[in-house]
Amino acid sequence: MATIAPHARVFCAADTDSLSSALDLAREIKGAVGGIKLGLEFFGACGPAGVTAVRAEGLPVFLDLKLYDIPNTVAHAVRALTPLGVDFMTLHASGGPAMLQAAVAAATAAATEFNVARPQLLAVTVLTSMDKSDLEAIGVAADPAEQVLRLARMAKAAGVDGVVCSAHEIKALRAELGPDFILMVPGIRPMGADHGDQKRVMTPAEAVAAGADHLVIGRPITQAADRKAAARAIATELGS
Numbered sequence: 001m002a003t004i005a006p007h008a009r010v011f012c013a014a015d016t017d018s019l020s021s022a023l024d025l026a027r028e029i030k031g032a033v034g035g036i037k038l039g040l041e042f043f044g045a046c047g048p049a050g051v052t053a054v055r056a057e058g059l060p061v062f063l064d065l066k067l068y069d070i071p072n073t074v075a076h077a078v079r080a081l082t083p084l085g086v087d088f089m090t091l092h093a094s095g096g097p098a099m100l101q102a103a104v105a106a107a108t109a110a111a112t113e114f115n116v117a118r119p120q121l122l123a124v125t126v127l128t129s130m131d132k133s134d135l136e137a138i139g140v141a142a143d144p145a146e147q148v149l150r151l152a153r154m155a156k157a158a159g160v161d162g163v164v165c166s167a168h169e170i171k172a173l174r175a176e177l178g179p180d181f182i183l184m185v186p187g188i189r190p191m192g193a194d195h196g197d198q199k200r201v202m203t204p205a206e207a208v209a210a211g212a213d214h215l216v217i218g219r220p221i222t223q224a225a226d227r228k229a230a231a232r233a234i235a236t237e238l239g240s
């Protein structure tokens with residue numbers, strides 16, 4: 001696992017359609033978190049210009065668009081997104097090896113073409129909002145731990161930099177996939193916080209102790225009455 005300052009492990013999910021809200025959040029929590037995650041809601045409303053504006057605040061940006069399509073289409077999407085210069089991007093592991101390999105090749109070529117750092121590509125395994133019964137509903141007989149491991153092995157072999165998984169799978173993934181494969185972990189809830197739609201959950205300190213590189217934390221920070229204090233409390237829990 002890379003050496004990272006405890007608070008810098010946290011990416012706050014700015015799940016908003018408003019550029020001014022995302023900028024306010026970035027300014028408020030800067031110093032207490034390691035970066036900000038922008039998702040489909042933000043990208044749909046604010047587009048590439050919005051991403052560039054948030055990046056200008058100086059925090060690392062994780063652009064979470066969870067690409068999932070045929071290899072050619074994903075490769076072109078990755079090429080179009082790479083010049084934004086974000087630190088992390090997501091695609092669904094279940095798109096399969098050819099899709100993941102096409103994405104890695106496209107990101108590498110586009111980084112050279114546009115003279116930017118290559119974004120780290122993370123494959124989303126089994127969403128943290130899903131449990132065994134949700135997997136059964138989509139025809140997957142494996143339990144989440146087995147399915148995450150299967151997808152993560154395949155994603156590593158396809159050349160991506162890491163995966164998005166729940167904290168419950170970290171130990172098995174670390175043991176099998178080694179210290180350098182990035183584990184980005186949502187479904188994080190401080191003790192006593194509402195789980196909302198998340199089903200595979202752990203506290204920030206437990207997830208880091210298990211071996212997470214980064215934690216994705218949204219509502220426990222963004223819906224707090226004092227967002228800066230909430231982010232700082234998590235940083236303190238982590239040892240910053």
Ligand SMILES: O=C(O)c1cc(=O)[nH]c(=O)n1[C@@H]1O[C@H](COP(=O)(O)O)[C@@H](O)[C@H]1O
Pocket residue numbers: 013015039064090124126127128129164165186187188196198216217218219220
């Ligand atoms: O890719 C993600 O970031 C992601 C994957 C996953 O399995 N579960 C998950 O919750 N996320 C994202 O992590 C964030 C979690 O937000 P909160 O539940 O509010 O902490 C959301 O922005 C989700 O889109």
